[in-house]
Amino acid sequence: MEKLHIEGSAKTPFVSFDSGSGILELRGRSIPENSIEFFQPLIDWVDEYGVSPKAATQVDMKLEYFNTSSSKCILDLFKRLEKINDNGVQVKINWYFETDDEDMEEAGEDYAAIVGLDFNIVEIDEI
Amino acid sequence: MALKDVYDFYQRMEDEKVILSFKGEFSAELLTSILHIMESKMIELSIPMQMKKRVFNVLVECFQNLYHHIDISAAEIPMVEAKNAAIVMVKYVDEKILVLTGNYIPRSSTDELKKKLVLVNELDQKELKELYQQRLLHNSVSKKGTAGLGIIDIARKSKNELGYEFIEVDDKYSFFCLSIVIE
Structure with a gap:
């Protein structure tokens, strides 16, 4: 399966989904x-990845900020990953936030509260 | 308008501590430019990172709300050019950023908008968080990609009551003014 690689832009994030x-x-x-x-x-890629996912799948979310329109899509992405997780595969979400960015920390908590996946909320110096 | 009014305009903005203002048609490209300008302004003003991000977030939600609103109504009713336009102002007063927006909206949608504003102003941060999670989980995204979360998000980022006013312009339109404090 092809890797999904999208360069970041002023309004969209860098994406690197590696099935390998x-x-x-x-x-x-x-x-x-x-x-x-x-x-x-991204959602289509995850659906295809779900056919034969890695036993340990790791999702690194390193967002600076996002709009509410993206928040819904991020939830959709997690929902797809939830399905893969149910099939005996462990999907772990690493949700990063910059030191002092309590909003991004809270955003991670928002998802952790409504998504049935293992969330690891990680503080880092800079994204 | 006399030419010397330009100075009065300038002085008025200076007194009001306006650091950015735009009147005209809203577009996706304009948002990119405004974020860019605000980025350098906020560096100049040494605004802390969290506050900077909140300002970006609020501007994005305001713009995308306005942009979608304008788009929707333009499709519904043929409007004169002026009614496509909107205004946005950013002020920096007492180490707080104030975002002010104004745009025409059809009078038929003022009630719904007012209801949302009354609701978010009544809730505390914890309740806003719960409402956000609930809406995130249960609301579907419209074809335009809006999630109906904009105002809740603005209220969460502002942590202050949102100021608003609806000014009746004619039998079809009101002018909607919104003020958001970020500290």
Whole structure:
């Protein structure tokens, strides 16, 4: 299966989904006008990845900030991963936030509260 | 308008501590430019990182709300050019950032908007968090990619009551003014 690699832009995050290593990374800001347009290929990729996922799948979310339109798409992404997780595969979410960015920390807690996946909320110096 | 009014305009903005203002048609490109300008302004003003991010977040939600609103109504009713326009101002007063927006909205949608504003102003941070999670989980995304979470998010980032006013313009439109404090 092909790797999914998208360079970051002023309004969309850098994406690197690697089926070989089972590491999926999103980094940067996510504020597109139409987030569905941006996230659909990511969601499709995860669906395909779910056919034969790595036993240990790691998702690294390193977001600077995101709009509410993206928040819904991020939830959709997690929901797809939840399904993979149910099939005997362990999906772990590493949710990063910059020191003092309590909003991003809280955003991680928001998802951890409503998504049935293992969340690891990690503080780092800089994203 | 006399030419010397330009100075009065300038002085008025200076007195009001306006650091950015724009009047005109909203677009996706404009948002990118405004974020860019605000980024350098906030560096100049040594605004802390968390506050900077909150300002970005609020501006993004305001713009994308306005942008979608304008888009929706433009499709519904053919409007004169002026009604596509909106205004956004950013002020920096007492180490707080104030975002002010104004745009035309059809009078038929003022009630719904007012209800949302009354609701978020009544809730404390914990209740806003719960409402956000609940809406995130249960609301579906519209075709335009809006999630109906914008105002809740603005209220969470502001941590202050949102100021608003609806000014009736004619039998079809009101002018909606919103003020958001970020500290």
